[in-house]
Amino acid sequence: MSNAVSALNAASFEGFAKVSETGLRGMVTLRGDLSGKGVKQAVKAATGADVPDARRVTRGTSGDVAWMSPDELLIICDYQAANDVVAALTGKLSGEHALAVNVSDARAVFRIEGNAAREVLAKVAPVDLSADAFQAGDFRRSRIAQVAAAFWLNDDGSFELVCFRSVAQYVFDVLKVSAENGGEVGFL
Amino acid sequence: MLTLQCPYCGVHAEETELHAEGEAHLKRFGPGSSDDEFETYLFMRENPKGVHFERWRHASGCGKFFHAARSTTTLEVFGTYSAQTLEPPQDIKDKISAKYPGWSWRDFS
Numbered sequence: 001m002s003n004a005v006s007a008l009n010a011a012s013f014e015g016f017a018k019v020s021e022t023g024l025r026g027m028v029t030l031r032g033d034l035s036g037k038g039v040k041q042a043v044k045a046a047t048g049a050d051v052p053d054a055r056r057v058t059r060g061t062s063g064d065v066a067w068m069s070p071d072e073l074l075i076i077c078d079y080q081a082a083n084d085v086v087a088a089l090t091g092k093l094s095g096e097h098a099l100a101v102n103v104s105d106a107r108a109v110f111r112i113e114g115n116a117a118r119e120v121l122a123k124v125a126p127v128d129l130s131a132d133a134f135q136a137g138d139f140r141r142s143r144i145a146q147v148a149a150a151f152w153l154n155d156d157g158s159f160e161l162v163c164f165r166s167v168a169q170y171v172f173d174v175l176k177v178s179a180e181n182g183g184e185v186g187f188l
Numbered sequence: 189m190l191t192l193q194c195p196y197c198g199v200h201a202e203e204t205e206l207h208a209e210g211e212a213h214l215k216r217f218g219p220g221s222s223d224d225e226f227e228t229y230l231f232m233r234e235n236p237k238g239v240h241f242e243r244w245r246h247a248s249g250c251g252k253f254f255h256a257a258r259s260t261t262t263l264e265v266f267g268t269y270s271a272q273t274l275e276p277p278q279d280i281k282d283k284i285s286a287k288y289p290g291w292s293w294r295d296f297s
Contacts, residue, residue, distance in 0.1 A: 054197055069250035070196050126202050141197075142205060143248040 017114030026082030032098030
């Protein structure tokens with residue numbers, strides 16, 4: 001098989017916050033009835049995580065699960081494990097109206113870290129990112145400047161952001177400008 | 189700026205995260221209907237000064253369609269509700285009645 005590379009090959013930028021592309025990451029889209037027993041059991045079996053509440057991320061032993069919409073989950077795992085997760089989900093959900101697809105190569109992932117990481121995102125997304133409104137484990141699907149993106153806040157205060165691979169350079173450039181030294185707002 | 193709460197994901201989304209999708213509660217006339225019915229379905233739209241029901245899509249968010257009741261003159265939003273319905277919920281109608289007694293919009297009042 002060919003050698004897989006991520007969209008920007010782990011490019012990074014250091015301003016008042018650090019923006020970096022995280023390299024290859026496994027991502028699986030699962031659509032189905034999230035309130036159903038079948039999906040709950042399949043997700044638990046494949047990742048060890050529970051099905052998250054609306055706009056939340058749950059952690060599992062072999063993957064994180066994010067709430068994308070009332071009938072869609074995003075499972076984030078090791079790049080190499082994505083196909084196994086798809087196989088596990090598909091096996092558990094046979095006979096149900098559900099679909100799991102490996103979308104790892106269609107996406108890019110960025111990490112934004114530093115004390116002012118909130119500000120980097122708050123400048124480019126129409127989302128309330130104050131400490132009260134957006135807490136660790138919160139997930140939001142929205143837009144970054146002109147393109148669709150989703151991001152969540154980790155326990156260590158860093159954000160991770162997923163976007164389409166085709167717009168990875170655009171998103172990186174936008175985040176770089178937003179994180180430039182001298183661009184601190186000091187509000188969040 | 190217009191801010192609508194998406195009834196599916198609960199986000200208070202501002203206008204730039206949404207996409208306007210035209211009038212709500214249209215009844216479709218397709219194959220087998222008369223030319224007049226089809227023309228009305230395709231082209232005839234309400235254009236009220238006041239209470240209006242619209243379809244919106246949470247385009248940059250969960251991607252779902254939903255309905256919103258609002259006033260086109262004051263931009264007051266009376267509420268948003270699921271698109272899987274044939275008419276607005278009673279509590280939203282009550283809210284509108286409190287503000288605009290005697291209002292009507294197509295078959296609703």
